[in-house]
């Protein structure tokens with residue numbers, strides 16, 4: 042009856058969002074008076090999986106099949122369904138990532154479960170019924186959603202709950218086989234192409250984001266954004282028109298029709314703050330706006346602001362960060 | 367090849383979201399509804415692929431009540447050949463997925479395209495549910511889709527990169543930019559759309575698996591603290607000492 046947590050790994054490490062998912066699952070397990078078991082997908086190492094004890098995980102199921110390194114929808118779904126069956130799990134928690142949504146939606150049908158994506162808080166549990174708070178209307182609202190099915194699948198939005206670290210606790214890593222066959226890998230990728238990320242920080246996983254809009258005037262000025270991002274250890278992002286004209290790649294476009302980010306710090310440079318842009322960023326904890334127009338709508342959604350020219354302000358900020366040491 | 371494109375009817379992206387006084391329902395009063403922006407990529411790409419193949423058809427499907435018909439007609443004006451409306455309020459993703467799977471199977475479609483997610487309920491889950499119900503692969507979210515015979519080559523976005531995936535028909539893909547340049551209706555399209563077939567059918571399957579107890583708006587910001595541009599460096603100190611985010 043344990044709560045099953047799906048942890049995504051990359052290059053041997055458990056992704057930060059999956060540490061949050063593990064903590065979420067462990068807290069749900071505690072509320073239900075049971076334990077939390079994790080099942081690992083992606084490129085994992087036993088040593089790193091054992092450390093999930095710090096997030097409150099008791100046991101980790103690890104299938105050493107090398108083809109699980111890359112995302113394969115069919116195989117991942119079967120692996121997690123098999124783990125859920127072995128553990129007799131009524132609750133499955135995963136990340137609200139492209140992988141989580143792809144697998145979670147298939148599992149919901151296969152296991153006849155109620156599925157909630159985009160979840161931002163721990164559930165309220167009354168009897169067998171879960172109520173979860175989820176983002177809706179692209180960041181413009183929240184909905185308390187009732188999961189009435191006997192089984193529940195919860196996809197947790199990144200940076201919504203804090204990962205716990207109980208130093209010294211370890212989880213027991215157990216070999217697990219879902220008896221995957223070639224047919225389960227039929228939709229395996231032919232090729233995986235990773236982006237060159239500034240400073241190696243991925244936008245969906247980033248704690249801090251420096252973002253530029255049309256006010257940056259052209260791609261030749263992006264070094265100003267990148268220098269501040271590097272100094273802060275932040276990822277870079279942009280508004281939609283900027284990626285539409287190919288100043289920046291599409292995967293950096295945030296907003297209602299791009300990706301939604303919820304970092305601790307979002308710095309908007311030369312972005313007006315259109316409602317569609319705000320939708321993708323307004324769950325950031327702290328928003329800083331730099332714009333030369335004091336009437337720019339973004340200031341209404343900001344915590345800190347500088348009315349000024351990005352070309353003068355950005356180098357000063359980068360310098361100040363470097364001086365902090 | 368037969369394409370089925372699923373379109374969702376959503377509030378325009380500029381809509382200020384409000385709820386009914388009991389916070390139990392979205393307040394539709396005065397709201398302009400549009401085709402979900404992501405579904406426009408699916409629709410345009412289906413039309414482009416049909417044109418490239420020189421034969422076949424593009425059908426749009428919506429699960430919704432009669433008030434969604436203007437947007438269904440718009441999809442026909444953009445270039446779909448015919449439409450199906452499943453006459454029911456879309457209660458949740460599971461309910462919607464059952465309708466799509468049922469009518470997709472009945473019509474024998476080769477390619478089922480949808481948008482990445484609906485911009486109102488942001489489920490990002492109908493694709494996988496339909497794929498699982500039909501026992502066929504799903505590729506979500508797809509940034510590129512090319513067809514050669516019965517084989518599709520797709521670029522699937524993953525965090526930090528992309529996968530190149532090949533699948534055979536039938537399959538489901540959920541689409542997003544930069545797959546194509548979404549088309550807008552032209553005058554001829556608008557004229558012909560009026561006479562294209564729009565079939566209204568009844569809902570099948572089970573009810574919803576989820577429901578909303580209450581909606582809420584995000585907490586308001588306290589107000590912005592302005593730092594003079596000359597002292598820009600001061601901001602960094604505030605971010606460290608006051609906001610504690612760096």
Ligand SMILES: Cc1cc2nc3c(=O)[nH]c(=O)nc-3n(C[C@H](O)[C@H](O)[C@H](O)COP(=O)(O)OP(=O)(O)OC[C@H]3O[C@@H](n4cnc5c(N)ncnc54)[C@H](O)[C@@H]3O)c2cc1C
Pocket residue numbers: 253254255256257279280281282283294295296297298299310311312313314315316317318321331332333334337349350351352379403
């Ligand atoms: C269906 C739909 C979906 C959309 N989805 C998205 C989305 O997902 N994401 C998104 O971002 N947009 C989206 N948009 C577009 C959105 O409406 C805005 O057009 C867009 O966000 C504006 O981008 P911007 O702020 O970079 O440019 P602008 O609105 O042109 O703003 C540029 C800003 O830079 C400032 N500026 C200029 N020069 C300087 C300088 N030297 N120093 C400081 N400031 C300067 C100006 O004062 C201005 O405020 C969507 C639109 C539609 C219709």
Ligand SMILES: Cc1cc2nc3c(=O)[nH]c(=O)nc-3n(C[C@H](O)[C@H](O)[C@H](O)COP(=O)(O)OP(=O)(O)OC[C@H]3O[C@@H](n4cnc5c(N)ncnc54)[C@H](O)[C@@H]3O)c2cc1C
Pocket residue numbers: 186372373374375402404405427428429430455456457458459460462479480481482483484485486487488489490491492493576577578
């Ligand atoms: C709890 C809840 C309550 C809701 N209440 C209402 C309501 O009262 N009135 C109302 O009108 N809607 C309502 N909806 C929205 C409606 O049910 C959605 O259409 C459905 O939930 C799918 O949205 P999603 O965000 O889960 O889909 P996603 O998985 O994000 O959608 C992906 C794609 O699926 C396709 N798709 C989604 N919905 C439809 C559809 N209806 N027809 C055809 N294709 C579709 C589109 O291609 C879309 O891009 C509600 C949704 C939820 C979750």
